[in-house]
Amino acid sequence: MSNLTTFVPLTKLRPFKDNWRIQVKCLHSWKQNTPFAGDTFEMVLADQWGNKIHATSKRSLMQRIQRVLPIDSWGVIEHVTVTPAGGQYRTTNYKYKMVIAEDAVLSRSDLVDDRVFISLANYEEIENGTKKQAFLIDVIGRIHDLGDVQTVQVSGEDRKRVLFRLVDAEGNNLACCLWGTYAEQLEPFSLNGKDQTIICLIRFAKIKEFRGELQITNAFDATRLFLNAMIPEVSNITQRLSNDDLSVALVPKPSGKKDGKRILYNWNDAEIKTIAEVAEANQTMSQMDPTLLLF
Template sequence: MSTLATFHPLTKLRPFKNKWRVQVKTHMAKVQRALPLGKWGVIENVQMNPAGGKYRTTRHPYKMAISDETVIRGSDLADDRIFLSLSNYESIGKTDKKEFVYLIDVIGRVHDLGDVLTVKAQGEDRKRVEFRLVDSQGNDLPCCLWGTYAEQIEAFIEKCDDRTFVCLIRFAKVTFFRGEVQITNAFDASRMYLNPTEPGKSTGKKDGKRIQYDWNDAEIKPISEIMDATKVEICKIICTIEAIDTDWAWFYFGCDRHSKKVNKLANIDYEEMKRIDKPKFHCEICNAIVTHVSPKFKLHVVVKDDTETCSLMLLGSVAKSIVGVKVDDLWDGSYGEIEDPEILPEPIRNLVGKSFCFGVSINSENVSSGSATFLVLEVCSEDKVVSIESGYEAISEMGTTSSTMSSGGVKDDADLPDLTSTSKKLCTKVIKQEKAKTD
């Protein structure tokens, strides 16, 4: 039996005994002798006491008591998960004072950033900065940071000269100020990240620019359950493609440097057009006019299982793994807009009726905003299971896109807005396959 089997999950810890043995990752530097910040460690022989007081870091009813009998040592476990649990802005705004005893994780874009000021607080000079955090739905929360957190923002502004950026605050404190809910740092316990690259990653390891997920450990869930999900996570669903959603184009044009969507420029001079063999596009990431663009898969499908129906979006190599051919082989070479979305390449039409095991991301838009569109991160091969009708063996080594974050996700293959279309109805039309005629 693996030694990992002897570790107890934190949710099972209770005061009835002291011989608990856990493997944990440290997020706050309170016990530093063998549990450095951000590292995994093993703790044995801990007593559990009732958790109480203001500003509790978790909702667990008990807390660990480190005594002289407690043994703490390092662990060789390699797992880069940050176990982020982002709070919903609307829920924060409706929370009563009794709920303010818990610290929260919150992320948003910084707006109305004030100057970093030095003020008198409790008889000492301390730096303070005020701003508002805005999520992807336009909800906003006032935020006030003190001390080293204000200094961190001050240094960031001086370095990049940008007063609009994304701010992630872990273990933030929720208070009332002037009759309004306010986010602030919880003394020195909070952790802040400015323009984080992968803040919403719920699981997986970072490998260069790609995140590798352990899909063997991901739970298989029915569609009805992911539609009612209450937390950000990854999971697997086994489903059948019922329709190709032709409300969306099956590809987009992306910059060849990073695959992000580009916008075609209008009103280009005719003489200029004669000097180039393709139209010009503007790339927001490169902040330049580019011509090195190509089509990228962005496939929307409607899927069903025995419980429910939902929409999935497959990007880049993930879509290619089920279509079976490169997007360039299906593209007609035109840079113009699609005139008839019902006209689909045969390999895409042939997907209707086939079944797969998809690894999907349940992101904050699905949880907090009710979006019924889920991003497919992987076509899974659960113990080498092949897709039910196609006979296609899913490839677990295909590249995947990165996960999302609360106020706009980060993806390798496309832009975000499609995932946030909460009011979009599910496609009900099914692209049927023609049966071969027999003599």
């Protein structure tokens, strides 16, 4: 049986040691390719105390890990190491990331815990810069002003894109732009009527500034998107967002910031980079500062 006293909290992990025994839930996982790390398998893990850590392994270990630790399940991992975390688009604010190597021992856990450990960002903290752009965030809101899902050219390839605004329970709003498969998930709503209520939870979302406005977008495949999902941890917020009287407030912003009105920009002018291109840029920057490595 699972026993809390037999597992080390993620916050206790330290480098130069590998005899750790941890019990974790997989919040998300995805494949990644970068010039300096090659093909890897990335994960966000959480322990029963709510601590979160980014984990990485060679792509060759992916199937072995997924068999024991698929998304939204608990498992036990022994013999892992941690290294300093840094760079852009960090999935957690923990100072270390976990490395799962060939000698790691993985097994299933009998722990029953349906929490998904959401850490919702406040809209005002996003707009005033309290939430740093180097870290990915969880954000929830009601979709307002949903645009059509369009196909645009990016680096010579067709990619789908959708624009909308997220509104919180106080009427504050944020611009959003989702790409690829994330945009496709909104396509049925776009086609079947845009006046319906859509509660949108974006996990591990990226904050990006475009022409003076901070906006929310997906961070390649590191993001998870939930539409009208029944999640107990945010049920109270979901109920408030579903109120038919909810409206977009024109909230005054500090000097130099945009107001709450919709600002139309031509997203075709935006600079779009693949994760490999971002990683390559990080690698160049890391020659000046080693803390700027991706994850």
